[in-house]
Amino acid sequence: MVVGKLTVAKVRQVEKPGRYSDGGCLYLVVNPGGSKQWVVRLTIFGSQTDLGLGGVAYVTLAEARDEAARLRKIARTGGDPRIERRRETITFDDAAERVHAALVPTWRNKKHADTWLSTVKKYASPHVGSRPIETICTADCLAILAPIWTKKHETAKRLRQRLNTIFDWAKGAGHYTNENPINGTKKALPTVRKQRRHLAAMHWQDVPGFVKELKQREGVSARLLEFLILTAARSGEARGAKWAEISKNTWTVPADRMKRNVQHRVPLNPQAIRILENVQGLNSCLIFPSPNITSGTRPMTDVAVGKLINRMGVNGVTVHGFRSSFRDWASESAHADREVTEAALSHAIGNEVERAYARSDLFDRRRVLMDAWGQYCCGESGQVLQMVP
Secondary structure, X not given: OEOOOOOHHHHHHOOOOEEEEEEOOEEEEEOOOOXXXXXXXXXXXXXXXXXXXXXXXXXXHHHHHHHHHHHHHHHXXXXXXXXXXXXXXXXXXXXXXXXXXXHHHHOOOHHHHHHHHHHHHXXXXXXXXXXXXXXXXXXXXHHHHHHHHXXXXXXXXXXXXXXXXXXXXXXXXXXXXXXXXXXXXXXXXXXXXXXXXXXXXXXXXXXXXXXXXXXXXXXXHHHHHHHHXXXXXXXXXXXXXXXXXXXXXXXXXXXXXXXXXXXXXXXXXXXXXXXXXXXXXXXXXXXXXXXXXXXXXOEOOHHHHHHHHHHOOOOOOOOXXXXXXXXXXXXXXXXXXXXXXXXXXXXXXXXXXXXXXXXXXXXXXXXXXXXXXXXXXXXOOOOOOOOXX
């Protein structure tokens, strides 16, 4: 057990399993699996008893201290904190709103934050919203999930995850004494096998012809799409690109705009740099701003780029699919090593242990690959197979 006042930073950073004292009978417990929860150790009627106060994802350090002080006072005056805690009866809707409020600051996507609670309200609240959460059982959860499990399977899966989080919080906070009722739904619901659908992509052999035609188009959306293809970037990464992220021939995308939440350096080939030179002066901040005057300094939208592809008469192709085109070209034509290509796409490589030791982003090797890709896309290299080191 580690003794000493805790801080918000320490609570966030500590990973080694064990008990960490904050004083005043309050402990941070880090479990072997990595989960963290608050526990207050009290002497109740002469016996030491641990009471859970909830996980750190839902209960702040300040809230845990306040609750520990309240329960400690009850125990010191001869009362039973366990009985006092059970007296607070909260409904399912109360629990859902508390969990949602605790999680909102951790989400970057506002749409996800909005839909998280609305999905729960739409499908679960009509069944159990006003009931005390401690009275809800597995049968109730099945009644919520079963009607949409096969008809709206993706929605149902997300709903089950959210219900699971709500009951985990309720159990940790002392409002639910039984096993999480969602655990019993797994075997009771039928298996739904859904064929995985990949986003439509253009054959890599057709990309140079498409880029050639794209060059004849004017407008910010055309330059954005061309830049996106040449860098093999995701749409959001390229649409939100800022001039401050460009340094000579390198584009550094900040972690908050990356899917993996990890900063990503992109080696810019000469063809991509020419695009940047062409769009200079459009906006002092954004590289590809929306041309809509009413949008101010907003970036170009996905819809605008999609409409451009449609106007070019290309069917069955998505913006994201050009990353697949790059991936296939790198494998079939450039014969690039898999780890170099995956690093160019900002994909995680290997398991956690492998990633812990392989920390290089293979930047120099990626630059060679991206230079070859730029030459290929713009018809500045032959159609023959090439070997990229």
